[in-house]
Amino acid sequence: MLRAPDPRDIPLVFFMFEGESPKSSKLFNFLADGEKDYLKKIPGATRVSEKEVKVFLLPNAERKIILVGLGKSKEFIHQKGSLAMRMAVQTARKEKIKKFAFWVGRVGTPKETVKFFEGVATNAIMADFEFVKYKTPPKDGFSFVEEVQGISKSKDKNISEGFKRGMAIGEEVNACRSLANTPGGDMTPKILAQHAEDDSKGTKIKVKILKEDKIKELGMGGILGVSKGSAERPRFIIMEYWGGKKSEKPIVLVGKGVTFDTGGLNLKPEQAIYEMHMDMSGGSAVIHSMRAAARLGIKKNIIALVPAVENMPSGSSYHPGDVLKTMSGKTIEVLNTDAEGRIILADALSYAKKYDPRLVVDVATLTGAAMVALGQRYSGLFTPSQKLEAVFRKLGEETGDKVWPLPLSADFEEDIKGTFGDWANISKTRYGGATTAAAFLWQWAKDYPWVHLDIAPRMTTIEGDYLAKGAAGAPVRLLVRLLEEF
Ligand code: BES
Numbered sequence: 082m083l084r085a086p087d088p089r090d091i092p093l094v095f096f097m098f099e100g101e102s103p104k105s106s107k108l109f110n111f112l113a114d115g116e117k118d119y120l121k122k123i124p125g126a127t128r129v130s131e132k133e134v135k136v137f138l139l140p141n142a143e144r145k146i147i148l149v150g151l152g153k154s155k156e157f158i159h160q161k162g163s164l165a166m167r168m169a170v171q172t173a174r175k176e177k178i179k180k181f182a183f184w185v186g187r188v189g190t191p192k193e194t195v196k197f198f199e200g201v202a203t204n205a206i207m208a209d210f211e212f213v214k215y216k217t218p219p220k221d222g223f224s225f226v227e228e229v230q231g232i233s234k235s236k237d238k239n240i241s242e243g244f245k246r247g248m249a250i251g252e253e254v255n256a257c258r259s260l261a262n263t264p265g266g267d268m269t270p271k272i273l274a275q276h277a278e279d280d281s282k283g284t285k286i287k288v289k290i291l292k293e294d295k296i297k298e299l300g301m302g303g304i305l306g307v308s309k310g311s312a313e314r315p316r317f318i319i320m321e322y323w324g325g326k327k328s329e330k331p332i333v334l335v336g337k338g339v340t341f342d343t344g345g346l347n348l349k350p351e352q353a354i355y356e357m358h359m360d361m362s363g364g365s366a367v368i369h370s371m372r373a374a375a376r377l378g379i380k381k382n383i384i385a386l387v388p389a390v391e392n393m394p395s396g397s398s399y400h401p402g403d404v405l406k407t408m409s410g411k412t413i414e415v416l417n418t419d420a421e422g423r424i425i426l427a428d429a430l431s432y433a434k435k436y437d438p439r440l441v442v443d444v445a446t447l448t449g450a451a452m453v454a455l456g457q458r459y460s461g462l463f464t465p466s467q468k469l470e471a472v473f474r475k476l477g478e479e480t481g482d483k484v485w486p487l488p489l490s491a492d493f494e495e496d497i498k499g500t501f502g503d504w505a506n507i508s509k510t511r512y513g514g515a516t517t518a519a520a521f522l523w524q525w526a527k528d529y530p531w532v533h534l535d536i537a538p539r540m541t542t543i544e545g546d547y548l549a550k551g552a553a554g555a556p557v558r559l560l561v562r563l564l565e566e567f
């Protein structure tokens with residue numbers, strides 16, 4: 082992606098602060114004299130405001146120039162750079178531009194430079210994605226950017242290092258999005274498990290897939306219960322990456338893998354069932370964060386666990402009122418078959434104990450209530466540890482996978498006490514649904530440091546993301562940074 086400077090005949094992108102004109106960029110020197118004169122003369126080519134994009138066709142070389150506004154330089158934060166890069170790539174795709182160059186330079190310390198350009202590259206790759214697998218290609222092919230060149234005065238190892246890392250991360254974010262976007266008919270627990278296996282080939286990741294007999298043997302009554310209604314049988318996906326010292330305790334990532342959530346006998350209404358093929362987004366995120374960790378050669382021990390089921394209504398479905406015995410021995414009184422995520426996660430959180438983890442993070446499209454509380458820009462963050470809360474908020478801001486804390490305390494246990502089982506899978510009230518779901522999970526996560534991310538708010542992209550419609554790929558960027566730094 083990063084190439085030696087030769088921007089003479091390829092489209093150029095100028096990222097400009099308020100008050101700047103293309104002239105103030107070092108990239109301007111690469112233009113031919115005629116191009117410079119032209120650019121100086123055309124009205125509007127001297128300024129762009131924040132989030133504004135302008136495209137000009139220079140007459141002589143017949144090349145396009147894209148101006149992207151960054152806003153006031155004093156108010157610049159990394160997130161604005163990420164968005165600007167996404168806008169540049171989206172514009173290039175619209176203009177059918179296959180290559181472009183932009184000016185790069187050091188940003189603070191070497192380490193800061195790596196991180197900054199890692200973010201730039203990650204976001205360029207994320208913007209260059211669209212889920213076209215099921216579409217007939219147009220005659221001249223789908224329009225994607227094939228190459229982005231960073232032009233600088235002298236070679237800077239940190240910039241190319243950032244680009245390289247960012248590309249790997251961006252590609253895994255996109256692979257996560259592809260997987261989550263795959264329609265429910267083509268994405269069953271078995272296929273999800275196969276994907277985890279196939280994608281680990283050629284890496285140091287070891288994959289073990291538990292089938293129904295083994296799931297039974299382990300006493301994972303939660304997973305079995307939810308899976309009862311579907312012809313597609315459950316899988317329990319285990320990925321192990323031993324990149325650290327033998328003596329070092331692992332970080333365990335747990336991802337909700339509901340390949341389609343109809344709600345079960347508490348069937349979802351029309352509007353709510355739409356997009357429920359993405360209810361394995363948490364599973365997809367942990368699988369691809371793990372793969373990113375392996376690609377980056379992170380020297381840590383990492384485990385990913387994905388309970389994979391399909392939640393279907395049928396003659397063999399689990400019923401409201403059923404009491405399920407989980408692997409831990411604790412029982413769950415099923416009051417609503419649509420609150421299935423927490424049931425399968427209960428078994429996965431118990432299984433995590435086997436690894437004596439130093440941290441367990443579960444990632445799940447768990448509740449619509451998290452979306453009601455937070456909107457669609459932040460995932461819900463729940464943890465009994467204030468320290469972990471601070472760590473995750475910081476990682477979220479840095480990487481762009483933003484998370485915001487919601488309450489979690491023993492107070493809420495009142496709301497989920499069962500009548501005929503230990504814990505009810507829905508609350509007695511209709512308030513604070515994201516928190517009561519977290520309080521439920523907590524009952525299975527008391528033996529290790531634990532963080533729960535409710536990513537329902539970030540399941541899909543929104544307009545202001547400047548990304549293709551569909552799965553957002555959250556929180557792969559956050560998890561990769563966590564695996565690296567925690
Ligand atoms: N998968 C859904 C949550 C969801 C909703 C994710 C919308 C993404 C977008 C989850 O299994 C569910 O159905 N939750 C119920 C819980 C309720 C029955 C207590 C919900 O949020 O309505």
Ligand code: ZN
Pocket residue numbers: 342344418419420421422
């Ligand atoms: Zn559900």
Ligand code: ZN
Pocket residue numbers: 339342360419421422446447
């Ligand atoms: Zn669900």
